[in-house]
Every structure is written in structure tokens, then in C-alpha cells.
Amino acid sequence: MEFVSPEGLRLDGRRPMEMRQIRAEIGAVTKADGSAVFEMGNTKVIAAVYGPREVQNRSQQINDQALVRCEYSMANFSTGDRMRKPKGDRRSTEISLVIRQTMEACILTHLMPRSQIDIFVQVLQADGGTRSACINAATLALADAGIPMRDLVTSCSSGYLNSTPLLDLNYVEDSAGGPDVTVGFLPKLDKVTLLQMDSKLPIDIFENVMQLAIEGCKAIANYIREIMLENTKQLEYRRGI
Amino acid sequence: MVGLSLGEKHFIQGGIAQDIRSDGRKRLTYRPINVETGVIPQANGSARIRMGATDVISTVKAELGKPISLQPDKGKVSIYVDCSPTAAPMFEGRGGEELSTELSVALQRSLLGGKSGAGAGIDLSSLVVVEGKICWDLYIDCLVVCSDGNLLDALGAAIKAALSNTGIPRVQVAAGASGDEQPEVDISDEEFLQFDTSDIPVIVTLTKVGRHYIVDATTEEESQMSSAISISVNRKGHICGLTKRGGAGLDPSIVLDMISVAKHVSEQLMNKLDSEIAAAEAGEDES
Numbered sequence: 001m002e003f004v005s006p007e008g009l010r011l012d013g014r015r016p017m018e019m020r021q022i023r024a025e026i027g028a029v030t031k032a033d034g035s036a037v038f039e040m041g042n043t044k045v046i047a048a049v050y051g052p053r054e055v056q057n058r059s060q061q062i063n064d065q066a067l068v069r070c071e072y073s074m075a076n077f078s079t080g081d082r083m084r085k086p087k088g089d090r091r092s093t094e095i096s097l098v099i100r101q102t103m104e105a106c107i108l109t110h111l112m113p114r115s116q117i118d119i120f121v122q123v124l125q126a127d128g129g130t131r132s133a134c135i136n137a138a139t140l141a142l143a144d145a146g147i148p149m150r151d152l153v154t155s156c157s158s159g160y161l162n163s164t165p166l167l168d169l170n171y172v173e174d175s176a177g178g179p180d181v182t183v184g185f186l187p188k189l190d191k192v193t194l195l196q197m198d199s200k201l202p203i204d205i206f207e208n209v210m211q212l213a214i215e216g217c218k219a220i221a222n223y224i225r226e227i228m229l230e231n232t233k234q235l236e237y238r239r240g241i
Numbered sequence: 242m243v244g245l246s247l248g249e250k251h252f253i254q255g256g257i258a259q260d261i262r263s264d265g266r267k268r269l270t271y272r273p274i275n276v277e278t279g280v281i282p283q284a285n286g287s288a289r290i291r292m293g294a295t296d297v298i299s300t301v302k303a304e305l306g307k308p309i310s311l312q313p314d315k316g317k318v319s320i321y322v323d324c325s326p327t328a329a330p331m332f333e334g335r336g337g338e339e340l341s342t343e344l345s346v347a348l349q350r351s352l353l354g355g356k357s358g359a360g361a362g363i364d365l366s367s368l369v370v371v372e373g374k375i376c377w378d379l380y381i382d383c384l385v386v387c388s389d390g391n392l393l394d395a396l397g398a399a400i401k402a403a404l405s406n407t408g409i410p411r412v413q414v415a416a417g418a419s420g421d422e423q424p425e426v427d428i429s430d431e432e433f434l435q436f437d438t439s440d441i442p443v444i445v446t447l448t449k450v451g452r453h454y455i456v457d458a459t460t461e462e463e464s465q466m467s468s469a470i471s472i473s474v475n476r477k478g479h480i481c482g483l484t485k486r487g488g489a490g491l492d493p494s495i496v497l498d499m500i501s502v503a504k505h506v507s508e509q510l511m512n513k514l515d516s517e518i519a520a521a522e523a524g525e526d527e528s
Contacts, residue, residue, distance in 0.1 A: 029327050029387045030294035042282070046386060048327035056330075071326050071333055076382040077284050077300040088334065120326040120333070122386070124298070125281060 003161040003173055011172055012041075019156070019168045019216055022223055024136070026144050026231045034145025038137035041170060042127035047137035049145040051117035066112035070100035072134060074123040095131055098194065102155070102184045103138055105193045108148040117147060128171040129157050131182050135194070136220055143228055151186040152224055153193055156216030158183075158209050160201055165209045167216050181209050185217035245464060253465050257450045263461070264293075269506055271457045274398065276517040278406040279525045286407025286436075288521070290399040292457065294389035299381060299399035301407045305426065306378040308369065316368020316376040320348045321383065322396060328388040337385075347393055348383075351444050351473035351482035352400065362442040362473065362481045363404070370412050371424055377409060390459040393471050393484075397444030398510075402518050404441060408433030442473040442481040443510050445503040449491070454499060456506055470499050474507035 004010055014020070020041030029035035032048035039045075055061040072095045076082060103119060119141065121134040135155035142149060159169045161178045174180055179201045184194025192214070201209065245253075256262045266272070272293040281287035284300035308315060322344040324337030332340070352362040368377040381403070383396050411432035415425040448458040448469040455462065463469075468487030475481055480500065485491070491499075 029296070031329070031387050031389060032327065035327070046325075046327055050330045073325060075298075075325070075384050076321060076323060076380075077281055077287070077302065077384075080283055082302045082304070082380050082382070118326075118330050118333070120330070122325045122327050122384070124384075125283065 001176065003166070003176060004164045010166065012170060016164045016166050017212065017215075019219060020170065022220065024140055024224065024227045026140055026227065032141075032145075034141045034143070034147070036137050036140035036144060038133050038140065040129055040133050040136075040168065042125055043123075043129055043133045043170075044125040045121055045123050045130065045133045045137045047119065047121045047134065047141040049117065049119050049138070049141040049147065051145070052112045052115040052147065053117075055114060055116045060116075061114055064113050065109035066107070066114075067116045068100055068104045068107060068109065068119070069116065070096045070103065070119040070121070070138075072096040072099060072121050072123070074126060074130075078123045078126045095134065098131065098196070099134055099138055102135055102153055102194045103142065106139075106150045106153040106186060107142065108150060111148050117142075126171070128169050128174040131155065131196075132157050132168075135184055136224065140224060140227065144231070151188045152221055153184055153186055154217045154220040154224060155182065155184040155194060156213050156220055157181060158213035158216065160205060160209050165205070165212050167212050179206075179209070181206070181213050183210060183213040183217055185214055185221075187218050187221040245461060249461075250465060253462055254451050257453050257455055257462070260453075262455065264459070266457075268453060268455045269502070271510065271513070274513060274517055276398075276402050276514070276521040278402055278518065278521045284403075285409060286403045286405075288399050288402035288406055288518075290395050290402060292391065292395050292398075293459065294387055295391060295395045296387035297383060297385050297392070297395045297399045299383045299396065299403040301403050302380045302382070303407070303409050304378045304380065305370070305375055305412075305428075308373060308376040310373075312365075313373035314369055315365040316378065318353055318363055318365065318368075318379040318381065320352065320381045320400070321345055322348065322385065323383065324385045324388070328385045332385075344383075344385075344392060344396060347471060347484045348396055348400065348444075350484060351393075351397060351442065351471065354481070362440060362475060364437060364440060367437065368409075370426065371414055374424060375412075375414070375426060388460070390461075390463045391446060391457045394444050394446050394457065394510075397442075397473065398514055401438060401441045401443065401514065402521070404436050405438040405518055406522065407436045409436065410434075440475055442475040443507050443514060444471055444473045445507045445510060446471040447499045447503055449487075449489075449495075449499075454502070470496065470503070472500055472503040472507075474504055474511075476511060478504055478508075480504075 023039040034049040132155040179199040275291040277289040286301040411429040413427040447454040467489035473482040
């Protein structure tokens with residue numbers, strides 16, 4: 001199947017190095033301590049953060065740092081065909097773990113000993129790249145909750161189809177069987193915190209593909225910063241400063 | 242669940258007794274309702290309803306199926322509710338399952354009628370394509386994104402809004418299939434049939450706190466309730482379903498009184514909801 005036309009356009013009309021339209025909104029869940037909606041094209045996720053608060057299960061308490069927990073869930077209507085999933089299947093458990101580890105790496109957990117931070121991500125629409133969208137949403141929600149972080153971790157995926165590196169795969173491109181590289185990146189510190197790839201790829205090409213994903217992460221980080229600045233200005237305005 | 246001090250409890254109860262609640266509302270006033278339609282593009286219809294901090298999404302997906310043999314002239318509708326952990330940390334893992342089931346069953350009771358399918362708020366016979374062979378199965382999936390009390394009313398309103406947003410593809414049935422054969426069908430990509438939602442009831446929950454009852458209770462107010470009655474009323478003023486929750490018993494005369502109050506409130510709610518849905522649909526067409 002042809003994923004990149006001779007004119008250099010992808011199935012949804014993007015150029016190979018073009019990202020889908022991204023949109024973010026802070027404060028979607030009123031009752032949570034911090035929350036955000038993040039959209040990448042047709043992928044849409046909500047993240048809510050509760051905490052830092054008292055540890056609910058005493059046996060999990062850590063004496064010198066905060067306990068970070070994460071749960072990823074998909075709505076029944078999020079996929080094209082309606083699914084009736086059992087809660088906590090292997091895929092969502094794995095994604096929960098990935099998000100937790102990525103977020104834990106950037107939260108300054110040692111500042112909040114004996115407390116707990118819960119991150120809940122809910123997928124409303126899935127069109128490829130839910131992992132990345134969830135991490136971006138979680139970052140915004142953590143920032144909204146005012147949780148101290150090293151940096152704003154962002155995530156983006158890239159792939160390699162028809163001998164072309166492609167940025168930010170959608171569902172059709174993702175299920176084409178080519179490699180799918182998901183990168184989590186700390187833009188200020190210039191460090192990669194998450195790296196996953198399936199399928200195989202020559203090393204020299206992998207370098208390009210990963211670099212492309214990192215560029216995507218940087219672009220998202222800029223956007224997230226803009227959104228946060230805008231949100232803070234709004235808060236400032238409401239307080240009448 | 243809700244940590245309230247004795248003083249706060251007295252404040253809520255006293256406010257309700259004096260007909261001015263913590264947020265300034267009267268006992269029978271709803272919070273402002275915000276309706277958004279078409280929020281989930283891959284569903285046949287969807288809506289998001291916000292009442293104060295309560296935030297729910299409802300979607301409708303239509304699939305072709307076979308009617309059950311006892312009711313060859315009726316389609317099938319199933320309602321599922323899912324409580325997202327984003328709404329409250331206690332819904333994490335399997336924590337939300339109990340509430341989800343309670344809400345799903347209450348909604349089915351209020352909107353779908355009895356086992357025979359008679360008296361349903363949703364007109365099931367309009368879902369039949371070929372009698373006894375093909376019908377539409379409607380899957381209504383609801384998601385609770387944020388919860389601040391009165392979930393059942395919000396979910397009922399969201400389903401009503403989602404159904405009025407629903408377009409069911411027109412189906413062409415190939416002639417010539419006879420007997421037991423399953424006829425071939427052709428689903429149109431362009432022509433959609435709108436659903437008649439004028440008969441779908443609204444749900445009004447009256448929560449009894451002390452000697453009085455209130456509509457649209459917040460989580461704090463719900464924690465003070467002795468019992469609650471959810472009544473679904475359609476436009477004609479007929480009662481389509483009823484659920485009583487809460488531990489305390491109710492005097493039968495109070496139940497009848499609550500029903501008549503709910504009927505009165507439902508008219509206002511129905512009109513308000515209709516105008517909000519129409520405004521949301523108009524806004525969607527423009528954008």
C-alpha cells in the first residue's frame with residue numbers, strides 16, 4: 001500500500017515531517033487538582049491529577065519520596081468499532097506503566113515524601129499515538145496541579161514507511177506494520193526519558209527517525225509552554241493583578 | 242466519601258430547610274445546563290452535558306443486527322455507563338463498577354420500558370429494517386468525566402441530546418430474498434435518518450434532605466440525603482420509570498407528592514433542554 005504519494009503527501013494530506021493539528025486545554029475536570037485535554041488530530045485524551053495527598057494504602061508508602069500512580073483507560077466509544085473491553089487488559093496495564101515511569105522521571109518526588117500523586121488518563125478518541133497524547137496530557141495536568149517537575153516531558157511518535165521517515169503516525173499508518181518509534185523527551189535538559197520501537201530498522205535510518213520524533217517533541221513542548229503561559233495570564237487576569 | 246464537618250452538615254441542612262442552598266439556588270432550581278453535540282465524530286451521535294461540575298459524555302453507535310424472535314418488530318437498545326477514574330480516584334480499577342452498573346440499570350429502567358419492550362421512551366419499532374430479520378442495534382455508551390452529584394439526570398439528558406444528534410444511515414434492502422434467507426442490504430453513506438426524540442423522557446431526581454426535597458443535588462448535598470427518587474417523565478406528563486434509592490423509608494403519601502413535584506419540574510427541564518439542544522445543533526452546523 002502506498003503511504004506516501006509521489007507528490008510527497010501522506011494519506012491524510014500531510015507532508016512526511018508534518019505533525020497533526022494539536023490542541024490543548026487546561027482544566028477540563030473541575031473536581032480534580034489538575035487536569036487537561038490534549039488532542040493530536042483525531043486522537044483525544046483527558047488527563048486528571050489528584051494529589052499530592054495522603055497515601056491511601058499504607059503499605060505502599062515510601063518514606064523518602066512521593067508515590068506516583070497512573071491508570072490508563074479507553075472509553076468504549078473511543079475506537080472505530082465499538083469495543084466492550086474488560087478493565088485492565090495487558091495493553092492498558094503496559095501503557096499505564098510507561099506513563100507512570102515517564103512522569104516519575106520528571107516529577108521531583110523527593111520534595112513530597114510520604115504522599116501520593118494519582119494520574120488518570122482517559123482516551124476519548126483513539127487514532128494512533130494515544131501513548132504520546134497521554135503523556136502530553138499528563139504533563140499539562142501535572143503542571144496545572146502545581147506539582148514540581150524537572151522539566152516538561154513531551155512525547156511524539158515517528159515511523160518509517162515507503163522509505164520515508166514520517167512524523168506522528170495516525171492509526172492507519174501505525175497499523176501498516178512498519179516501525180513505530182515513540183520518544184519521551186525533556187526539552188530543556190535535552191534528555192530522552194522514553195524510547196520504544198517495534199519492528200526492525202537499520203541503525204543509520206533509526207537515527208534519523210528518532211531525531212524526527214525528538215523534533216516533534218520539541219515542537220509540542222513549545223506549544224505546551226504557550227498554552228500554560230496563556231492559562232497563567234488568564235489566572236492573573238481573573239485575580240486582577 | 243465526602244469529608245464534611247458537623248458545622249458544614251448543619252449549614253447544608255439548614256440552607257435546604259430555608260429554601261436557599263449553599264450555592265444560592267432554591268430547592269427546585271437546576272444548575273445551568275451546557276450542551277455540546279457531535280463531540281465524538283466516529284459515533285453516529287454524541288453529546289456532552291455539563292451541569293455545574295458534573296460532566297458526562299454520551300455516544301450512540303448503530304449496528305445492524307437481528308431482532309430477537311419474541312419481538313420481531315422491535316430493534317434493540319442497550320445502555321452502558323462507565324465511570325472514568327478522572328471523575329474520582331475511587332473509580333480506579335474496578336472501583337467504579339458498582340456505581341456504573343447501578344446507573345446503567347436505572348437508565349435502562351427509565352428509558353427502555355419493560356421486558357416486553359412496551360412503554361419504552363425510545364421508539365423501538367422505528368429501528369426495524371426488515372421485520373424479524375434485520376434491525377438496528379443501538380449501543381448507548383456513557384462516560385462520566387467529572388462527577389458532582391445528580392449523575393442520573395445528567396446522563397438522561399446526555400442520552401436525549403445524543404439521540405437527537407444521531408443520524409442512522411438509510412438502508413436499501415435487496416428484493417428477492419425469501420423464507421429464512423437473510424436479505425442483502427446496502428447501507429447508504431450519504432443519507433441519514435434523524436431520530437424522533439420528542440417522546441424521550443427526562444429524568445428528574447428528587448433528593449430528600451431532612452423534611453424537604455431538592456432537585457439537582459451536588460455531591461455534598463447527596464451525602465446528607467435520606468432517600469432519593471428518580472422519576473422519568475415524558476412530554477405528555479406520563480411517568481416512564483421510577484427508581485428509589487437510599488436507606489430510609491418513605492411514607493407513600495410523600496412518594497405521591499414527590500411524583501407530582503417531579504412532573505412539574507420536568508416540564509421546565511424538558512423545555513430548557515430542548516432549547517439548549519437546538520442551540521448546540523445550530524452552533525455545530527455553523528462551525
